[in-house]
Amino acid sequence: MSSSVKLFLGPESGTKEERIKKEYSNLQKQYDNNVDFKKYYSFEAFENEMYMELNNPSLFSSHTLIVLYAVDQLNIAGVSTLLDYVKNPSNSSTLILESELFSLKSPCAKIASSIAKENTISFYPLSENELIHYVNTFFKSNNLTITREAVNLLLELVDNNTLELKIICNQLAFFFNVSKDHNSNIDELDIQKYVHHSKNENSFSLLEMILNSRLKEALEISHVLLERDPTFVYTLTGGILWGFRRLLSVLENLNEGESNYQAMQNASVFGVKKGIYRKDDITSYNNAIRNYSIKNTRNIISLLIDSDVKIRTNTGELLKLEIEQLLYNIIVKKGAKTLKFETPSLKNKL
Secondary structure, three states, X not given: OOOOEEEEEOOOHHHHHHHHHHXXXXXXXXXXXXXXXXXXXOOOOOHHHHHHHHHOOOOOOOEEEEEEXXXXXXXXXXXXXXXXXXXXXXXXXXXXXXXXXXXXXXXXXXXXXXXXXXXXXXXXXXXXXXXXXXXXXXXXXXXXXXXXXXXXXXXXXXXXXXXXXXXXHHHHHHHHHHOOOOOOEEOHHHHHHHHHXXXXXXXXXXXXXXXXXXXXXXXXXXXXXXXXXXXXXXXXXXXXXXXXXXXXXXXHHHHOOOOHHHHHHXXXXXXEEOOOOOHHHHHHHHHHHHHOOHHHHHXXXXXXXXXXXXXXXXXXXXXXXXXHHHHHHHHXXXXXXXXXXXXXXXXXXX
């Protein structure tokens, strides 16, 4: 059995992701910082591209590390193809198979039995004491303190998973470190106010911030979604694009002489009526009418189409940078493709 195929099992995503980073770091040392790193998801049409990457040594790197997430969701055909590779893996690649389950069920059970036991690692949820230590250590490293009662409430509200916990703690730390109105001590009221907000962010709340030209909030939400859901990159541009096509329809209706009410009611996307009726949506689109012209909106639609491939294919800090650049060029530059960031994160500038 080859050591170039590994199986990472269990629901503790935070520790699992840290181990994947460690595997990448070790390979970087082994191959003189010349390792390509790719991620794939079993519920996407990934096979042709992934196996091509695995079996064909790159002209630009000495080795390739690939992570296939949610391997337990493969169908019978996908399992068969993967088993063929596991039995005869490439020397130029390392493949990590990931699942939130502790035990793969049929038809995927054969995959687990085909991988050496020393290359199968289970990631168990942390104990309560370990989670408390994690939270206290995190905030101490960010020059913040948190009361014991706040820690207990935080652990009640957040899933027993250090990845989810890290996302929420990062949001709290960011808020407290940039706000002049708060001291450095986090209490129960802060947890009640801000954790619920962070846990309920979604693609619609991101679009709302963009329509309202609120860059800082859009960046915060994009970071939450990116860390919480790896598949977010596959829907990011599509969701924003849908919103701006809807906005373009409203703007064109207004330009043709319709009242604001009629323009909202008659909004459409690709000829399908998508009227705007909800009070909050009406407010957001009214703000968008003031923030974006027809020309701006068309430029933004073009920008989103051009950015889709980059967003889907990048990973890590480069992916975050691409998303930040996209949001900046939509909200601030109104669709102009002008900004190239030189700093690690735009959020640090705000």
